[in-house]
Amino acid sequence: MMQNFTYNIPTEIYFGKGSIANLPSAVRKFGGSKVLLLYGGGSIRRIGLLDETIALLTKAGIAYSLLGGVEPNPRIATVREGIRICREEGCDMLLPVGGGSTLDCAKAIAAGTPYEGDAWDIVLDNAKIDSIDVLPIITILTMAATGSEMDGYAVISNPETKQKLGMGHLKLYPKASVLDPVYTYSLPKRQTAAGIADILSHIFEVYFNHIPGTVIQDRVMEALIQVLVECGPKACKEPENYDARANLMWTSSWAINGFIACGKSAPWPVHSMEHQLSAVYDVTHGEGLAVLTPVWMEKTLNERTVDLFVSYGVGVFGLDPTKEKYEIARQAIQKTSEFLFETLGMPKTLRELGITSKDAFEAMADKALEDGTEECFTPLSKSDVLAIYEASY
Amino acid sequence: MMQNFTYNIPTEIYFGKGSIANLPSAVRKFGGSKVLLLYGGGSIRRIGLLDETIALLTKAGIAYSLLGGVEPNPRIATVREGIRICREEGCDMLLPVGGGSTLDCAKAIAAGTPYEGDAWDIVLDNAKIDSIDVLPIITILTMAATGSEMDGYAVISNPETKQKLGMGHLKLYPKASVLDPVYTYSLPKRQTAAGIADILSHIFEVYFNHIPGTVIQDRVMEALIQVLVECGPKACKEPENYDARANLMWTSSWAINGFIACGKSAPWPVHSMEHQLSAVYDVTHGEGLAVLTPVWMEKTLNERTVDLFVSYGVGVFGLDPTKEKYEIARQAIQKTSEFLFETLGMPKTLRELGITSKDAFEAMADKALEDGTEECFTPLSKSDVLAIYEASY
Numbered sequence: 001m002m003q004n005f006t007y008n009i010p011t012e013i014y015f016g017k018g019s020i021a022n023l024p025s026a027v028r029k030f031g032g033s034k035v036l037l038l039y040g041g042g043s044i045r046r047i048g049l050l051d052e053t054i055a056l057l058t059k060a061g062i063a064y065s066l067l068g069g070v071e072p073n074p075r076i077a078t079v080r081e082g083i084r085i086c087r088e089e090g091c092d093m094l095l096p097v098g099g100g101s102t103l104d105c106a107k108a109i110a111a112g113t114p115y116e117g118d119a120w121d122i123v124l125d126n127a128k129i130d131s132i133d134v135l136p137i138i139t140i141l142t143m144a145a146t147g148s149e150m151d152g153y154a155v156i157s158n159p160e161t162k163q164k165l166g167m168g169h170l171k172l173y174p175k176a177s178v179l180d181p182v183y184t185y186s187l188p189k190r191q192t193a194a195g196i197a198d199i200l201s202h203i204f205e206v207y208f209n210h211i212p213g214t215v216i217q218d219r220v221m222e223a224l225i226q227v228l229v230e231c232g233p234k235a236c237k238e239p240e241n242y243d244a245r246a247n248l249m250w251t252s253s254w255a256i257n258g259f260i261a262c263g264k265s266a267p268w269p270v271h272s273m274e275h276q277l278s279a280v281y282d283v284t285h286g287e288g289l290a291v292l293t294p295v296w297m298e299k300t301l302n303e304r305t306v307d308l309f310v311s312y313g314v315g316v317f318g319l320d321p322t323k324e325k326y327e328i329a330r331q332a333i334q335k336t337s338e339f340l341f342e343t344l345g346m347p348k349t350l351r352e353l354g355i356t357s358k359d360a361f362e363a364m365a366d367k368a369l370e371d372g373t374e375e376c377f378t379p380l381s382k383s384d385v386l387a388i389y390e391a392s393y
Numbered sequence: 394m395m396q397n398f399t400y401n402i403p404t405e406i407y408f409g410k411g412s413i414a415n416l417p418s419a420v421r422k423f424g425g426s427k428v429l430l431l432y433g434g435g436s437i438r439r440i441g442l443l444d445e446t447i448a449l450l451t452k453a454g455i456a457y458s459l460l461g462g463v464e465p466n467p468r469i470a471t472v473r474e475g476i477r478i479c480r481e482e483g484c485d486m487l488l489p490v491g492g493g494s495t496l497d498c499a500k501a502i503a504a505g506t507p508y509e510g511d512a513w514d515i516v517l518d519n520a521k522i523d524s525i526d527v528l529p530i531i532t533i534l535t536m537a538a539t540g541s542e543m544d545g546y547a548v549i550s551n552p553e554t555k556q557k558l559g560m561g562h563l564k565l566y567p568k569a570s571v572l573d574p575v576y577t578y579s580l581p582k583r584q585t586a587a588g589i590a591d592i593l594s595h596i597f598e599v600y601f602n603h604i605p606g607t608v609i610q611d612r613v614m615e616a617l618i619q620v621l622v623e624c625g626p627k628a629c630k631e632p633e634n635y636d637a638r639a640n641l642m643w644t645s646s647w648a649i650n651g652f653i654a655c656g657k658s659a660p661w662p663v664h665s666m667e668h669q670l671s672a673v674y675d676v677t678h679g680e681g682l683a684v685l686t687p688v689w690m691e692k693t694l695n696e697r698t699v700d701l702f703v704s705y706g707v708g709v710f711g712l713d714p715t716k717e718k719y720e721i722a723r724q725a726i727q728k729t730s731e732f733l734f735e736t737l738g739m740p741k742t743l744r745e746l747g748i749t750s751k752d753a754f755e756a757m758a759d760k761a762l763e764d765g766t767e768e769c770f771t772p773l774s775k776s777d778v779l780a781i782y783e784a785s786y
């Protein structure tokens with residue numbers, strides 16, 4: 001039976017070419033008097049977006065501070081630096097411009113600025129956010145992947161403790177997000193593919209699940225995967241194909257904003273296993289997911305899960321529903337591998353990601369288990385997780 | 394190219410069996426001190442929902458006034474009566490319990506109560522709502538059909554002027570809606586089917602559209618139609634099948650809350666034609682739509698539209714994509730007819746709906762044209778609309 005749920009996505013989305021024009025009115029609507037403009041590497045300079053944003057703010061008379069250099073896996077030290085700037089320079093709104101990492105970092109700063117203790121405490125204990133007046137966040141997205149533009153989650157790394165932890169709260173939803181597909185034109189093929197693998201994994205983590213009766217969620221998830229299969233390769237081949245970029249961008253939001261998980265919540269085993277990978281080795285999240293996914297699927301296929309693999313194969317890849325069910329399921333896994341490693345050309349093994357030793361696997365498996373991989377549809381014990389790491393190597 | 398859009402659905406949804414338990418906290422959260430509890434016929438008494446709602450309000454110390462008897466096509470006179478009660482008895486929140494009609498009526502009351510002039514003025518000119526502080530609305534839904542629980546639209550009838558007009562505004566979105574599939578168990582087969590036809594039409598009106606490049610919207614619409622095809626007949630046969638009712642209910646919201654129309658807005662020709670039918674003859678909206686839909690599809694099929702009919706047939710009914718495209722398209726229309734008139738057993742002609750004369754068709758066609766049927770994907774002239782009415786007779 002479909003689980004009960006509360007659906008509540010308050011984020012306002014301005015979607016399409018030139019939709020940054022909505023920024024000044026949004027800053028006013030959501031009460032920003034001075035914004036912290038947060039960004040990552042040089043790409044937003046290169047495409048002119050940093051200048052464009054600053055020009056818009058200046059023209060509208062909106063004050064701002066700047067913080068660049070947010071890491072691909074944002075670190076708690078950067079969060080602390082953002083908090084320092086907000087406090088010292090009086091910023092009362094976050095304006096992250098970038099991909100999921102920059103947006104995630106902004107969320108942690110938004111919660112950490114009004115909090116008296118150290119920001120890492122909030123990451124460790126999200127319930128502290130209940131009593132915090134989180135600063136409003138408006139995001140400008142430049143990469144379709146994490147869905148952070150329309151959800152209340154963030155992932156923050158702490159290199160000292162070798163931890164990469166998710167934090168989530170309703171108060172962390174952006175008030176508004178600018179989604180302009182043109183900003184993703186300059187994204188290299190490799191990062192575009194990593195984003196697609198990330199979106200795909202967000203859907204799989206919910207789709208392969210033991211809650212029955214969720215027909216609308218299941219059919220919509222198959223629809224979203226079809227979009228990735230149709231538009232992903234186009235975006236890789238023609239980086240300035242507006243509709244391919246637009247469909248990827250909007251799909252990335254809906255893959256993780258909570259809609260597909262309504263009535264169907266469960267642990268996310270592949271993300272748990274991958275977070276350990278990128279915490280220890282700093283690999284690209286989407287590439288780590290791509291390597292682990294087909295291996296995990298093979299491990300997950302059994303009598304309880306086979307019908308879902310059949311639905312997936314028939315609904316997404318149009319496989320022949322009259323074939324034997326394990327044959328369809330294995331074909332569906334094969335199609336997934338082909339899509340990731342042949343069509344998108346992603347790295348296929350942990351070694352290709354630069355991981356040259358298995359030494360950390362045991363400790364990583366221990367940490368993955370802390371996220372509840374044993375409570376999954378196909379429960380994964382420590383030895384299962386280790387076997388997945390080994391087979392992915 | 395996908396159109397630019399703003400996506401903004403602020404309604405909070407409490408979904409599932411027993412989710413009415415959220416009502417008292419929602420009334421407080423959205424600032425209600427006294428609610429106008431609005432309902433239609435006797436069904437909410439019969440299933441015990443009126444008593445349950447009143448008991449919850451009473452236990453929580455929330456004052457209320459009552460207004461029953463809202464019509465299936467809510468009339469402006471009932472809106473005026475609701476406004477009178479709100480003003481005289483000091484209600485500052487609307488609590489409609491029922492189907493789309495009751496919810497629509499509540500929206501008009503919510504806008505009309507703080508408005509100094511007559512409520513029909515607002516229906517005629519929605520821009521007046523810009524400067525009105527609309528009363529907050531919390532809805533309790535008992536029928537899956539109109540999507541009014543999660544959108545900012547209402548349709549109000551004025552028998553004196555023989556008008557049935559839509560009104561819409563961002564301020565008319567409910568603050569929160571309780572969606573408990575159990576409340577739809579008692580809905581008779583005929584009304585369940587009418588609801589399904591209504592949901593289906595909401596999707597068709599957006600799907601058969603000239604905006605290219607909307608892959609996510611198109612695939613999701615096919616997904617939603619698949620839900621109707623799978624769960625609709627189950628709900629008709631087993632009225633207490635929780636998952637069938639739950640999937641229909643949630644699908645009805647997503648068919649019209651604006652999501653599928655993002656980047657793909659266009660006129661709604663079948664609704665325009667049907668609104669004239671129910672304005673003049675007071676037929677059930679979903680039944681009027683069912684009769685008109687396949688006839689309109691045949692009229693709409695041409696060289697510009699045929700590929701969409703192919704996508705529809707392949708994506709929803711699994712038709713063989715290797716066949717000739719007009720053959721697939723005609724099969725898809727045929728499948729639609731079979732679903733409505735054979736599987737769901739709906740009335741197939743206007744005569745079966747009790748319309749015994751064609752006298753009003755000419756005036757109805759004139760009014761349908763006012764809604765912009767000439768600007769549709771396949772533009773419909775007055776003679777086209779007349780031909781559709783004739784062929785449906």
